[in-house]
Amino acid sequence: MTSTSDSTITMFGADWCRDCIRTKKQLDALGVEYTYVDLVADPAAVDVAKEISGRTNIPVVLYPDASHHVEPSNADVEEKLRELSLI
Numbered sequence: 001m002t003s004t005s006d007s008t009i010t011m012f013g014a015d016w017c018r019d020c021i022r023t024k025k026q027l028d029a030l031g032v033e034y035t036y037v038d039l040v041a042d043p044a045a046v047d048v049a050k051e052i053s054g055r056t057n058i059p060v061v062l063y064p065d066a067s068h069h070v071e072p073s074n075a076d077v078e079e080k081l082r083e084l085s086l087i
Helices: 018-030 045-053 074-083
Strands: 009-013 034-038 060-062 068-070
Touching: 009 018, 009 045, 018 074, 034 045, 045 060, 045 068, 068 074
Parallel strands: 009 034
Antiparallel strands: 009 060, 060 068
């Protein structure tokens, strides 16, 4: 969880969200660099996440190719990371 370069994944989530916790654990376990946007700490980012996904569900995972997942399964995330050669 470091820089916000063009090759970085951004994850919008909240610490009370089980799917967010699962997705964060997966990214950490895979050693993937990402930026975490805590929607509780930064309520204004809720609108950004909703604009990206068109939904209010979280997590929203934004990939470097401008695609995104909403409430993705671990398999969905892993498949996308492989497609982008990030793992």
